[in-house]
Amino acid sequence: MGKVIGIAGSARKKGNSTTLMRTILKGVVQAGKDTKEVYLNGLVFKGCQGCERCTSNGKCILNDDLTPILDELKKAEGWVLASPIYYDSITGQMKTFFDRCRTFTKDPKTQKLKHQLKGKRKGIVIVTYADTPRKDYYHEAEKLANYLGWMGDFGKVEIISEGKLGPRDAAGNRPDLLARAEKLGKDLFI
Numbered sequence: 249m250g251k252v253i254g255i256a257g258s259a260r261k262k263g264n265s266t267t268l269m270r271t272i273l274k275g276v277v278q279a280g281k282d283t284k285e286v287y288l289n290g291l292v293f294k295g296c297q298g299c300e301r302c303t304s305n306g307k308c309i310l311n312d313d314l315t316p317i318l319d320e321l322k323k324a325e326g327w328v329l330a331s332p333i334y335y336d337s338i339t340g341q342m343k344t345f346f347d348r349c350r351t352f353t354k355d356p357k358t359q360k361l362k363h364q365l366k367g368k369r370k371g372i373v374i375v376t377y378a379d380t381p382r383k384d385y386y387h388e389a390e391k392l393a394n395y396l397g398w399m400g401d402f403g404k405v406e407i408i409s410e411g412k413l414g415p416r417d418a419a420g421n422r423p424d425l426l427a428r429a430e431k432l433g434k435d436l437f438i
């Protein structure tokens with residue numbers, strides 16, 4: 249299968265969640281895979297229109313900057329989703345992207361829930377936040393991980409949910425965390 253694609257949901261290109269995403273991808277490269285980084289904040293795209301047309305023709309009716317990315321994600325061997333926590337949830341950019349992934353959840357013929365992503369793939373969800381470690385923030389990541397299971401056979405989706413990362417360079421100053429992220433990327437895709 250294809251490459252491993254990282255989707256960054258923060259506007260801070262050098263921020264914590266993106267740093268961890270990029271570090272994971274560094275490990276993925278060591279495992280011999282091709283990678284790609286997507287910065288949602290740099291794309292112009294709409295949210296899901298709720299038309300459910302993707303359920304009858306298998307494709308989203310919208311045609312914008314996200315369209316070629318969704319096509320690439322269909323073929324990708326791994327998805328690495330990274331988002332800060334904003335007001336107890338993922339960012340608007342990540343939520344809007346995730347809603348557009350509706351096209352991967354339903355059988356176009358029967359309109360019933362059925363994986364539309366063919367074959368096995370792997371997933372990692374990263375959330376970063378300023379507060380001390382919180383179970384409810386882990387659950388935010390877990391929700392995305394569970395919904396990936398509606399789209400395809402992702403097996404067990406790995407989660408990095410890390411607190412005490414307020415300043416933009418906080419993750420970059422945590423060698424232990426960076427080492428864990430790099431190892432996760434390498435070990436998962438080797």
Ligand SMILES: Cc1cc2nc3c(=O)[nH]c(=O)nc-3n(C[C@H](O)[C@H](O)[C@H](O)COP(=O)(O)O)c2cc1C
Binds near residue numbers: 265335336
């Ligand atoms: C609009 C906004 C809302 C935030 N809300 C929360 C929050 O509810 N809980 C929390 O612990 N941190 C919150 N934070 C802090 C970020 O989650 C934290 O700095 C995160 O690591 C930023 O990730 P980034 O560097 O990848 O952008 C918020 C930050 C912003 C800008």
